[in-house]
Amino acid sequence: MEHIAALLLVIGCSNTMGECRELPVPVSVFASMDQCVAERPFALGDVQGQSQRVVAKCLTVDPALEDDYDQIVWAVRPDGTLDASLAVSSMVMASNTIRPEKDYLSQQ
Structure with missing residues (x-):
């Protein structure tokens, strides 16, 4: 299996950069x-005409975290600069604060 080293993120925006959305690309x-x-x-050429302004960025993928990334966090500044990164959400573990088993450490 090949590892992923980079991800191409393409964002289409209104002319004022006030409304933006991710645009799908072939690869x-x-x-x-x-x-x-x-x-x-080439990806920018593929999406030409889908939005008034289009910005794109290649994001580095850490091979050690490749399967753990679960979201892309991005924002487009008014000047058209795309800030983006891959993120791993912190896992939330379920816990039960009422333990039915005996607490042997507190009994002496």
């Missing part, structure tokens, strides 16, 4: 950052 994951950067202009 969005790559085995190297160089491949992602090389594909970026």
Whole structure:
């Protein structure tokens, strides 16, 4: 299985950059950052006309966390700069504060 080293994120926005959304592209994951950067202009061409303004960014994927990433956090600034990163949500574990078993440490 090949590892993913980069992800291409493409965002389409209104002319004022006030409304933005992710745009699907034919290929969005790559085995190297160089491949992602090389594909970026072609992906922008593929989505031309879907939004008034389009911005894109290649994001580095840590192979050790490849299966753990569960969201892309992004924001487009008014000047058109795309800030984006891959994130791992913290896991929430269920716990039961009422333990039916005996607490042997507190009994002496």
